[in-house]
Amino acid sequence: MDSYQSVIDRIARSGGVVMLIGGLDSGKTTLGRSLARSGMQAGHTVAFIDADLGQKTVGPPACAGLRMLRGEADLDSGAVLDPDEIYFVGATSPQGQLLPLVVGAGRLLATALEQDAGLVIVDTSGLVSGVYGQILKYHKVEQLRPDVVIGLQRGEELDPILGIIRRFFSTDVITLPVPAEVRSTSVEERAVRREEAMRRYFGVPLQRWRVKPTVFMPALPALFDQAQLDRLLVGTSDGEGSYSGIGYLEHSPEEGVLRLISPVADAPKALKLGSVRVDPDFRTRRVDLRNLFGTD
Ligand SMILES: Nc1ncnc2c1ncn2[C@@H]1O[C@H](COP(=O)(O)OP(=O)(O)OP(=O)(O)O)[C@@H](O)[C@H]1O
Numbered sequence: 001m002d003s004y005q006s007v008i009d010r011i012a013r014s015g016g017v018v019m020l021i022g023g024l025d026s027g028k029t030t031l032g033r034s035l036a037r038s039g040m041q042a043g044h045t046v047a048f049i050d051a052d053l054g055q056k057t058v059g060p061p062a063c064a065g066l067r068m069l070r071g072e073a074d075l076d077s078g079a080v081l082d083p084d085e086i087y088f089v090g091a092t093s094p095q096g097q098l099l100p101l102v103v104g105a106g107r108l109l110a111t112a113l114e115q116d117a118g119l120v121i122v123d124t125s126g127l128v129s130g131v132y133g134q135i136l137k138y139h140k141v142e143q144l145r146p147d148v149v150i151g152l153q154r155g156e157e158l159d160p161i162l163g164i165i166r167r168f169f170s171t172d173v174i175t176l177p178v179p180a181e182v183r184s185t186s187v188e189e190r191a192v193r194r195e196e197a198m199r200r201y202f203g204v205p206l207q208r209w210r211v212k213p214t215v216f217m218p219a220l221p222a223l224f225d226q227a228q229l230d231r232l233l234v235g236t237s238d239g240e241g242s243y244s245g246i247g248y249l250e251h252s253p254e255e256g257v258l259r260l261i262s263p264v265a266d267a268p269k270a271l272k273l274g275s276v277r278v279d280p281d282f283r284t285r286r287v288d289l290r291n292l293f294g295t296d
């Protein structure tokens with residue numbers, strides 16, 4: 001079996017698109033950062049695509065984010081990096097968001113390649129089991145066609161997914177054991193980190209725009225009570241195919257109007273509805289838009 005360091009050295013030399021797969025706390029992000037650092041040292045332009053929606057390395061929560069790394073200093077602080085591009089997915093976990101997550105990862109890879117990235121690291125969520133985990137990873141590989149998939153595994157939990165990738169694609173699949181040093185994160189710690197990321201994003205001067213009911217994707221049903229959109233997370237579109245950021249909606253019962261609260265500098269052209277509400281304490285609660293709309 002390959003050793004951890006030999007895989008890093010090999011990929012730092014070869015470059016290409018590398019996708020990291022593993023369950024929660026399997027060392028994906030740490031390996032991604034090591035790969036990025038070694039890739040930069042080897043002279044590659046390195047792109048980091050963070051397709052984990054909850055525990056962010058690049059950009060705001062509920063989005064996939066791309067950072068064209070500027071230098072090793074980007075990796076030194078451990079802070080969440082400012083994105084060069086984001087794709088709003090709409091929730092802080094992939095459940096129910098497989099389509100936007102896969103499409104978004106594809107968009108970000110296209111941008112990274114346009115920017116002449118020689119090494120692209122794709123960090124992913126820990127959803128690796130069950131039908132949805134397999135469907136998600138299969139379609140992500142289909143969309144991104146990585147040169148290398150690295151699976152970080154404890155036992156045999158990745159065997160189904162990695163087996164599928166080996167059978168369907170010519171991608172080089174490497175397995176590594178989860179490093180012994182990996183520290184696990186409790187459910188509470190993850191929730192706190194998600195809240196902190198949300199609080200940090202909204203902890204800057206905010207704009208408050210009045211929102212017309214016609215700007216949404218998906219479109220609101222006829223006779224829809226806009227009060228139901230109160231505190232719903234949204235992605236702000238620049239109208240040119242990119243998301244400028246995220247925001248949340250606020251419904252004022254006195255005025256009967258809807259406002260967008262967001263730090264983005266320019267008034268968005270359109271808003272994509274997310275599938276979570278952001279509470280005043282920046283906790284998120286899931287919302288199923290089909291239930292909210294009373295449609296299929
Ligand atoms: N090779 C390593 N050497 C030392 N510590 C490590 C190593 N890999 C991971 N860790 C530590 O283990 C913890 C979890 O690692 P990491 O965040 O990379 O895992 P992950 O799979 O990305 O987790 P998540 O599911 O939250 O995305 C971190 O505190 C990290 O510093």
Ligand SMILES: [Mg+2]
Nearest residue numbers: 028029052055
């Ligand atoms: Mg991670």
